[in-house]
Amino acid sequence: MTSLQKPEIAIVGGGPAGLSAALSAVRQGAEVMLIDRDPALGGQLVKQTHMFFGSRKEYAAIRGIDIPGKLMAALEEEGPEKFKPLLDTTVLGYYDDGVILADKEEEQAMLIKPQKTIIATGAAEKMLPFPGNDLPGVYGAGAVQTLMNVYGIKPGTRVLMIGAGNIGLIVSYQLLQAGVEVAAIIEGAPKIGGYLVHATKARRAGIPIKTSHTIKEAYGKDSVEGALICSLDENWCAIPGSDLDMKVDVICLAVGLTPQTELLWQAGCEQKYIPELGGYVPLRNEKMQTSLPDLYVAGDVACIEEAGSAMVEGKIAGLYAAADLGYAEKVEERYTSYYRELEELRAGPTGAKIRQGLSRLNGGV
Amino acid sequence: MRIKEHPIIDFKRGKPVSFTFNGREITAFEGETIAAALHAAGVRVLSHSHDLKRPRGFFCAIGNCSSCLMKVNGAYNVRICVTPVREGDRVEMQEGRGDIIAKA
Numbered sequence: 234m235t236s237l238q239k240p241e242i243a244i245v246g247g248g249p250a251g252l253s254a255a256l257s258a259v260r261q262g263a264e265v266m267l268i269d270r271d272p273a274l275g276g277q278l279v280k281q282t283h284m285f286f287g288s289r290k291e292y293a294a295i296r297g298i299d300i301p302g303k304l305m306a307a308l309e310e311e312g313p314e315k316f317k318p319l320l321d322t323t324v325l326g327y328y329d330d331g332v333i334l335a336d337k338e339e340e341q342a343m344l345i346k347p348q349k350t351i352i353a354t355g356a357a358e359k360m361l362p363f364p365g366n367d368l369p370g371v372y373g374a375g376a377v378q379t380l381m382n383v384y385g386i387k388p389g390t391r392v393l394m395i396g397a398g399n400i401g402l403i404v405s406y407q408l409l410q411a412g413v414e415v416a417a418i419i420e421g422a423p424k425i426g427g428y429l430v431h432a433t434k435a436r437r438a439g440i441p442i443k444t445s446h447t448i449k450e451a452y453g454k455d456s457v458e459g460a461l462i463c464s465l466d467e468n469w470c471a472i473p474g475s476d477l478d479m480k481v482d483v484i485c486l487a488v489g490l491t492p493q494t495e496l497l498w499q500a501g502c503e504q505k506y507i508p509e510l511g512g513y514v515p516l517r518n519e520k521m522q523t524s525l526p527d528l529y530v531a532g533d534v535a536c537i538e539e540a541g542s543a544m545v546e547g548k549i550a551g552l553y554a555a556a557d558l559g560y561a562e563k564v565e566e567r568y569t570s571y572y573r574e575l576e577e578l579r580a581g582p583t584g585a586k587i588r589q590g591l592s593r594l595n596g597g598v
Numbered sequence: 599m600r601i602k603e604h605p606i607i608d609f610k611r612g613k614p615v616s617f618t619f620n621g622r623e624i625t626a627f628e629g630e631t632i633a634a635a636l637h638a639a640g641v642r643v644l645s646h647s648h649d650l651k652r653p654r655g656f657f658c659a660i661g662n663c664s665s666c667l668m669k670v671n672g673a674y675n676v677r678i679c680v681t682p683v684r685e686g687d688r689v690e691m692q693e694g695r696g697d698i699i700a701k702a
Contacts, residue, residue: 270661271680282606296606357662367665369642369655376659376679384634385601385609388656411601455653456642 236344240266240317242554243333243347245324245496248276249540250532250547251353252304257551258351259308259315261560265551266347267316268335270323275301276355278540280378282410283403297540298382327500331527349527349554352497353547356490356511356533361395364450370457374404374487381411389483393460394418397442399539401487402431408485409438416481419446419462421469428583449476451484460484492534500528509590511537516594519572520553521546529554538587542578545571599638617687632678632689633659633666644668644678645692668692 242258244251247269255267267274281297295303308316321338328334333345358373360366372380372388374396380386392413394405397420405415418435423445425432436442449461449471464475491512497504502523503516515523515530522529531550532543548571556564579587601609612628619636626635633644633656643653644666654665661680670676671688674696678689 272682298607358658367647367652367654369644369653372656373658373663376657379659380634380637380656381601382607384630384638385604385607385611386634386638387599387601388637410605412603456655 237332238266238343238345240264240345240347241558242266242349242351242551243268243345244351244353244551245333246276246353246355246532246534247271247274247318247320248353248355248532248543249278249300250355250534250543250550251276251351252301252308253544253547254351254353254529254531254551254554255316255547256304256308256311257548258555258560259311259551261552261555261562261564262315263555263558263560264315265317266319266345268319268322268324268333268345270321272321273301274305274318274320277375277378280375280382281540282382282407300540324496327496329501348558349529351521351529351531351547351550351554352500352534353531353543353550354493354496354534356537357493358486359489359491361448361486361488363448365452365457368451368453368457369455370453370482371451371484371486374400374485377404377483377485378407381407381413387411387413388485389457389481390414391416391481392483392485393448393462393479393481394440394485394487395448396420396487396489397422397425397427397432397444398487398489399427399431400490401485402427402435404485404487405435405440406431406438409440413483415440416479417462418442419448420444421447421465423467447471448484457482457484490533490537492537494534497523497528497530497534500525502528505594507590507594509586510535510594514594519549519568521550522553526557536587536590542575542587545574545578549575599640615683615685617683617685617689619689620691626683628683630683632668632670632676632681632683632687634679635683636678636689643691648694667696669696674698 241264243266255265258265278297322335324335326334335343377388392415394401397418445465451460459480462477464472502525504513529550531546624639642655645654657663657665659679661677666679667675668678669690669692
């Protein structure tokens, strides 16, 4: 066992929230260890080839893949001596005394006892139950993005997309860019869940979007050869006789995300089930501090939203984790500006669900 | 199955490396994971469920789902979707749970 490492702040997860938290804390003057299981920082941004919306401060009109480089450059500018990335390292446990157990690839276990910890572990994709959902050829939407956008490999030749939220719509469009046919996007709800601009782009490219439709089964011998889909009535029940057989070799699941809260459960902070926010999420105050004073959260682990707001939450968590250690310069001023950014990102009809979820989390009905 | 032209991304593939899958020689590019390289070579079945022996394939690509566990250079239960391919790797389909103590 190696000796105990004692950084001022440890951040678990180097996606948009974690990177942004690191930058914010380092700017305040704190020393940060950023732990990520992947060989490179950026989390799922590495596969986001589409342009971002939201506020300009959070990189609207910049492609997701270009954001980690900008944050890294900013960290470099702040002084690399304050910033220690720990890559290829998986955090396995968080103990009562605030000790983190981590496993560095092919090396030994590590113990880390930071003064403050920010959990920014993001989200995992949800699964959908249907016969044949375990066949090769059924992919999570994230996996399809990884194959296409990171490695330049097609998942197959003809795709059925399940889910017309933003991810389903965006990945469908990315499939077309990669030269893969998208047979249809189906959505159980009577309405498209994602932004109109993404839906329009998919439709204009000729992809049919079938709302009130679901998948009944996937079939094939060793891998997907097709899928049976059907229409749903207003009670989400299959309409008899509405079955449609679609010949596809890829079924892509884009049926939502759920926070990866395992470390938060281990730590024992209070959590509440809020469907609008993606499942169980930690209670936290305006500083992004959980019910455990030394533990902060940011990004999808706290609320399934998007990279823009995850980055602002990261800034807030990093700011206050540092401020609590005495690096308190301009805290109020900075917080006020970050808070305004969050309000802007969550304004309007697209933010209604998040606003409602956050209000329920804070005790509202 | 590799994308040749893309309107946004310029894929900078590494230098070619060769490895074997169940004894068959496959060419990949440095920087790819083993799972990506197998997918590009048309390998879709990566493992089988323990009880019913149903085929399992590439599913999450980020080391979460366990459907791509394989034997790599003698070590069992390697998550090939997050393991970079290296020149000369011996990759084999794994039957059952494998020996977790075995190391090459």
